[in-house]
Amino acid sequence: MDNIQSTVPAHIPTELVRDFDIFQDILGFQDPHDRVLAAQKTSPAIFYTTRNGGHWVITRRADVHAVLLNTNLFSSAGVNIPPFPEGTADSMPARIPITLDPPDHTKYRKLVNGIFSPKAVAQMEVASRELTNRLIDGVMTKKEFDFVADISTPLPVMIFMTMMDMPLDRYDELSEWVNEFFVSTDIATQVGIMKKIELYMESVVSARIAKPGEDVVSELLASEIDGAPVSREVVLSICNLLFLAGLDTVTAALSYLAYGLAMQPKWMTTLRADPSLVTEAIEESLRIYAIPNTMRRVTADAQFNGIQLKRNEVAFLCLSVAGLDDQFVKDPQVFDPMRPRKPHLAFSGGPHRCVGSHLARMEMRVFLEEWLKRMPDFKLKPDKPLVYRGGITFALQGLWLLNSPVATH
Numbered sequence: 114m115d116n117i118q119s120t121v122p123a124h125i126p127t128e129l130v131r132d133f134d135i136f137q138d139i140l141g142f143q144d145p146h147d148r149v150l151a152a153q154k155t156s157p158a159i160f161y162t163t164r165n166g167g168h169w170v171i172t173r174r175a176d177v178h179a180v181l182l183n184t185n186l187f188s189s190a191g192v193n194i195p196p197f198p199e200g201t202a203d204s205m206p207a208r209i210p211i212t213l214d215p216p217d218h219t220k221y222r223k224l225v226n227g228i229f230s231p232k233a234v235a236q237m238e239v240a241s242r243e244l245t246n247r248l249i250d251g252v253m254t255k256k257e258f259d260f261v262a263d264i265s266t267p268l269p270v271m272i273f274m275t276m277m278d279m280p281l282d283r284y285d286e287l288s289e290w291v292n293e294f295f296v297s298t299d300i301a302t303q304v305g306i307m308k309k310i311e312l313y314m315e316s317v318v319s320a321r322i323a324k325p326g327e328d329v330v331s332e333l334l335a336s337e338i339d340g341a342p343v344s345r346e347v348v349l350s351i352c353n354l355l356f357l358a359g360l361d362t363v364t365a366a367l368s369y370l371a372y373g374l375a376m377q378p379k380w381m382t383t384l385r386a387d388p389s390l391v392t393e394a395i396e397e398s399l400r401i402y403a404i405p406n407t408m409r410r411v412t413a414d415a416q417f418n419g420i421q422l423k424r425n426e427v428a429f430l431c432l433s434v435a436g437l438d439d440q441f442v443k444d445p446q447v448f449d450p451m452r453p454r455k456p457h458l459a460f461s462g463g464p465h466r467c468v469g470s471h472l473a474r475m476e477m478r479v480f481l482e483e484w485l486k487r488m489p490d491f492k493l494k495p496d497k498p499l500v501y502r503g504g505i506t507f508a509l510q511g512l513w514l515l516n517s518p519v520a521t522h
Contacts, residue, residue: 119166119167121167122167122423130160131152131156131161131170133160145507146401146437149172153173158172159173159417165194169422172438181462187410187411189212192409208357214464224336224343234471242483248264249483258516259514261368264367264371265365270288273359276359277328277330277355278326288364294357296504317352333352363469363476363477365508366473367480369402371512372499385485391481397450404459404506405505432458493515
């Protein structure tokens with residue numbers, strides 16, 4: 114893996130520098146949340162690392178949220194860790210609207226909002242429930258199974274691919290592209306994967322232009338911006354973004370939900386007794402096991418919370434531990450669906466708040482409702498250690514579970 118190391122810029126005080134690698138330090142057999150939480154507790158709220166080209170790390174919820182809201186000073190455009198080599202950013206396939214700032218971001222965001230609105234997502238619930246039960250059929254009589262391979266990967270990926278009218282027989286291959294993209298810190302590898310994704314999505318867009326359907330791509334192609342039809346290039350860019358997000362994030366969130374319940378089986382009994390608490394359990398899982406992080410580029414020399422920032426410096430925002438900030442949450446590492454407040458940034462915040470949050474919550478709720486009805490309690494398989502993925506999006510690379518042989522419909 115590429116691990117570009119820089120020197121400390123002259124304007125950064127020594128006491129704000131820490132040796133912290135967002136990829137290597139949080140990869141392997143330790144939950145990356147623990148590593149980042151340790152940095153939150155023992156390091157300055159905003160510190161600098163020379164790893165991966167050099168960047169700021171922001172761990173406290175209030176600071177992270179302030180950055181997300183301040184789009185004038187902190188831009189989503191042209192940012193990457195490690196940094197793009199000169200000229201490389203222009204060759205990276207576009208991902209509208211996440212790579213745009215307001216006001217341009219706003220008009221493109223509106224295109225996607227309707228597609229993932231609560232009303233639109235509700236129409237997917239029956240299909241989601243049917244798929245969930247088919248997947249449960251495949252594991253309910255097994256003594257052991259890999260939750261990631263058998264449940265949390267196929268469930269959201271197949272739902273997304275159905276919404277996009279993409280052939281389901283390729284979901285293994287397409288999911289691997291996304292995982293490889295988020296694992297890699299090599300720019301050439303990332304660009305190569307994005308170009309594969311764009312080439313594939315070009316074929317999908319071309320097919321919908323020739324024969325429109327009732328899918329997301331067709332809906333985008335039929336949309337307008339400022340009274341003019343949306344261009345093919347804009348639709349392709351949006352599809353590039355939806356591909357990366359749709360084939361990864363809910364998989365990781367579902368895996369951590371199952372992991373949390375395996376670690377706290379008493380809550381499965383509570384949820385079966387009172388299914389109305391399912392949504393509370395999901396929000397608590399999103400709080401304690403938030404999986405995304407994000408980046409911003411500083412647009413001008415400025416002071417932020419007493420720290421001197423320089424133009425084009427990059428900040429890594431630890432959304433993953435915003436819900437674990439003890440300045441906002443009492444006993445933050447305790448999994449407790451009954452707690453009255455569950456503040457988190459699992460879906461980011463500000464203008465770039467995750468447009469797929471309604472879909473993600475629906476998929477997680479439907480999964481948990483059906484799982485509790487049909488499956489017995491389960492626990493981690495002790496001889497299969499968990500392997501984690503760090504970086505921009507945290508994930509479990511496998512989650513082997515043991516269950517009782519008495520599962521019934």
